[in-house]
Amino acid sequence: MENIAAEKTTLCPSARPESEDSVIFGIISGTVAEPRVAYLKQPQKLTNELIAKASPITPAEIFRTAAPCATKGCQHFDGQDCRLATRIVQKLPAIAQELPPCAIRRDCRWWKQEGKAACMRCPQVITDNYNPSELAIEVATPTVS
Structure with a gap:
């Protein structure tokens, strides 16, 4: 996997993989009932090769x-x-229990905005979760302003 240097930009830690310039910073582990993010030491560029290896899973x-x-x-x-x-x-x-070892923290919008409180919740945020709790659905649903 190719190592990439973090750009000097604010990163969304919940971006879709198909987003331009997306990087992988965690792998989903845990269980179906309680999925968790296992953080990578360094973010990795999302390549077509990695997408192919993930198939048939998104x-x-x-x-x-x-x-x-x-x-x-x-x-x-x-x-x-x-x-x-x-x-x-x-x-x-x-x-x-403590700050996860996140490689994107210094550039993360959630960290810059909410600090440690966001990081302590981040490992349970799964982009494509086909078994979400009602609370996860409520949190992910955009609010109208």
Whole structure:
């Protein structure tokens, strides 16, 4: 896998794998009932080879990816903040006992906006979760402003 240097840009830690310039920063592990992100030491560029290796599973089912924050192009962005990060901190329980070893933290929108509180909840955020709890659905549903 190719190592990439983190760009000096704000990254969305919940970006779709097909987003331009997306990188893998975690692998989904745990169980179907309680999936968890296992963090990589270094983010890896999402390549066609990795996507092919994931098949028939979608990349978002097994990879946690980050990409430059889309700001106004994102349904969760209110012009200043990520409302998804706000809902995660307000509604999801903290599950990490200490800060996860995250390679994108210094550039992460959620970290910059919500700090440690977002990181303590991040390992339970799964992009393509086909068995989400009602709470996970509520948190992921964009709010209308």
